[in-house]
Amino acid sequence: MSHLKKLVYVSQSRLAAAEAERAVADIVALATPRNDRLEIGGALMFTGHRFAQWLEGPAANVDLLMRSIAADVRHRDIQIVVDCAVELRSFSGWGLAFGGRSLVVDRHLKAALNSGWAFADGDAARRLERLMIELAHAQWPGRTGVGAALAAAPVTG
Numbered sequence: 498m499s500h501l502k503k504l505v506y507v508s509q510s511r512l513a514a515a516e517a518e519r520a521v522a523d524i525v526a527l528a529t530p531r532n533d534r535l536e537i538g539g540a541l542m543f544t545g546h547r548f549a550q551w552l553e554g555p556a557a558n559v560d561l562l563m564r565s566i567a568a569d570v571r572h573r574d575i576q577i578v579v580d581c582a583v584e585l586r587s588f589s590g591w592g593l594a595f596g597g598r599s600l601v602v603d604r605h606l607k608a609a610l611n612s613g614w615a616f617a618d619g620d621a622a623r624r625l626e627r628l629m630i631e632l633a634h635a636q637w638p639g640r641t642g643v644g645a646a647l648a649a650a651p652v653t654g
């Protein structure tokens with residue numbers, strides 16, 4: 498069996514404002530059963546301008562799904578900010594952790610986007626991870642687990 502990994506990316510939406518809510522609902526409706534089948538957990542965030550998504554599960558399945566997502570014309574400038582093996586899951590399911598226009602949330606996504614792959618373990622990526630876990634926890638308290646506590650641990654040093 499393939500090992501567990503997590504992958505977090507940020508991207509720019511190509512959805513027009515008028516169709517965005519509907520399009521995101523379509524993505525979630527399609528993604529939820531597919532992610533379940535692939536044993537993929539995590540969370541999606543959408544701010545009107547940008548997406549951020551956390552995917553975790555068997556490495557081969559995460560990579561397979563990421564190839565579909567990367568080819569999707571509904572977003573562009575996909576930037577992977579975290580891609581690493583994990584021992585524990587942070588989420589026990591998958592869903593939309595945040596969907597709405599928020600400058601505060603969007604600022605975190607923009608910072609992670611600007612930090613880039615070279616700073617994959619840097620502060621912006623860590624702050625984005627913590628924000629996703631906090632929003633997911635507020636939304637579905639039962640769905641974030643032991644790995645979430647580790648991922649949300651304060652950055653030291």
Ligand SMILES: Cc1cc2nc3c(=O)[nH]c(=O)nc-3n(C[C@H](O)[C@H](O)[C@H](O)COP(=O)(O)O)c2cc1C
Binds near residue numbers: 562
């Ligand atoms: C921002 C974004 C996130 C997405 N997340 C998922 C996801 O978690 N799971 C999923 O099955 N599809 C997701 N999709 C849809 C996929 O990109 C793709 O359209 C769908 O999986 C069908 O893939 P296929 O055409 O390769 O079969 C997402 C699309 C976008 C734009």
